[in-house]
Amino acid sequence: MSHPGDSAQPAAAAHTAAAPLRPETVVVETARPPRTDDAPVNPPIMVSSTYVGTGAVADGARAYGRYSNPTWDPFEEALARLEGCELPGLLYGSGLAAIASALELTAPGGTVIMPEHTYQGALLGAQETAEKGRFDLVTVDIADTEAVLAAVARAAEEKAGLRHTARPGEHAVVLWVESPTNPMLEVADLPALASGAHAHGALVIADNTFATPLLQRPLEVGADVVVHSVTKYLAGHSDVVLGAAVAKDSGVRDALLHDRSIRGGIAGPFEAWLALRGLRTLALRVERACESAQVVAERLADHPAVRAIRYPGLSADIGHERAKAQMSGFGAIISIDLGSAEAAEAAVEACRLWTPATSLGGVESLIERRRRHTAEPLTVPEGLIRLSVGIEHVEDLWADLDRALGVAGA
Ligand SMILES: *Cc1c(COP(=O)(O)O)cnc(C)c1O
Numbered sequence: 001m002s003h004p005g006d007s008a009q010p011a012a013a014a015h016t017a018a019a020p021l022r023p024e025t026v027v028v029e030t031a032r033p034p035r036t037d038d039a040p041v042n043p044p045i046m047v048s049s050t051y052v053g054t055g056a057v058a059d060g061a062r063a064y065g066r067y068s069n070p071t072w073d074p075f076e077e078a079l080a081r082l083e084g085c086e087l088p089g090l091l092y093g094s095g096l097a098a099i100a101s102a103l104e105l106t107a108p109g110g111t112v113i114m115p116e117h118t119y120q121g122a123l124l125g126a127q128e129t130a131e132k133g134r135f136d137l138v139t140v141d142i143a144d145t146e147a148v149l150a151a152v153a154r155a156a157e158e159k160a161g162l163r164h165t166a167r168p169g170e171h172a173v174v175l176w177v178e179s180p181t182n183p184m185l186e187v188a189d190l191p192a193l194a195s196g197a198h199a200h201g202a203l204v205i206a207d208n209t210f211a212t213p214l215l216q217r218p219l220e221v222g223a224d225v226v227v228h229s230v231t232k233y234l235a236g237h238s239d240v241v242l243g244a245a246v247a248k249d250s251g252v253r254d255a256l257l258h259d260r261s262i263r264g265g266i267a268g269p270f271e272a273w274l275a276l277r278g279l280r281t282l283a284l285r286v287e288r289a290c291e292s293a294q295v296v297a298e299r300l301a302d303h304p305a306v307r308a309i310r311y312p313g314l315s316a317d318i319g320h321e322r323a324k325a326q327m328s329g330f331g332a333i334i335s336i337d338l339g340s341a342e343a344a345e346a347a348v349e350a351c352r353l354w355t356p357a358t359s360l361g362g363v364e365s366l367i368e369r370r371r372r373h374t375a376e377p378l379t380v381p382e383g384l385i386r387l388s389v390g391i392e393h394v395e396d397l398w399a400d401l402d403r404a405l406g407v408a409g410a
Helices: 011-015 023-029 072-083 095-103 120-131 145-158 160-164 190-198 250-263 269-279 282-301 320-326 341-350 394-409
Strands: 090-092 106-115 136-140 171-178 203-207 225-229 243-247 308-310 333-337 366-369 384-388
Touching (some): 023 072, 072 269, 095 120, 106 120, 106 145, 120 171, 160 171, 190 203, 243 250, 282 333, 341 384
Parallel strands (some): 203 225
Antiparallel strands (some): 308 333, 333 384, 366 384
């Protein structure tokens, strides 16, 4: 895993106060209590639903446990630093709570443009909200930059009148970007989409769950807001459900904070504490998982049971060049198509080391036939299996998978 600017920086520079620390160091160093005698090395958990006070209570005040919790702060600070954002992030009770809050940045009657293969829960939520008349929803092939920007231009023209009635932080047109997409692994051209959408006054929101800020920083290439399912890589141990949003602009962040405070999609203090604990090892976990995913993907590409494969790290993948340009690693999710639901089910059931389960981004490798979810878009093939490569030894992972695919192919 390499980062832009890595090689240009001599190691000694990290010890001078002004030199920016590398992300591998930031995840360990950031958000610690001040170094005073007898101070704890880790931020403590605060379990209180209310705070003593008599002063004015506004958004951002401690006051009450739905408005704030000191246990959220270190994680919110750490995530913002990793995403290259000046303003602290916002932790939510789940990825979908963060996504629902971010969708509220659409002005009433506005248009949301989303990838047809957006994470299914996000897509379903947006579809249901659109059916209730809150906004119009347009789905696009997010890898087709020209088509996406044409949809943005159309929506901007249609909804031009809303620009003047939108409340602070709201936008008439929202472009939702997920890259790589879950589970189709399509790669969006983040810089081109962001600058093209901004030319039409649209707000650009990126779901950065698959890449993590260690591999991709959407805000730095033009996105306005980043959302995460913290449940996945950031927490990393399949033991919490959490989400987060990070916004560049203070008006947008204020709108998100207000929404979180009044709708109540907040994180519990124990989960927030676990997420920060998990984040400390993010760099190590992501590095190992990416290395192993590359090996597994290359072998799968040559496997007779595999009809099709998507992994941005494969040089033959149609998203490879784009991913190389905007990511510093290709992630650890691989999708393969075995041609039929039966073959995919047989392979998943034959695994002994890979755990058949939904979700991704944990230390343990998971395998799932995605169409077992009835809400999965029908354009996702019946035989598609999503693999989340964990941190086990790659040869153990391969031996198990190779044997399982043999069973399925027989
Ligand atoms: C899992 C996931 C979500 C939803 O997050 P939850 O924490 O499950 O609510 C959103 N986006 C992507 C890309 C995901 O993988």
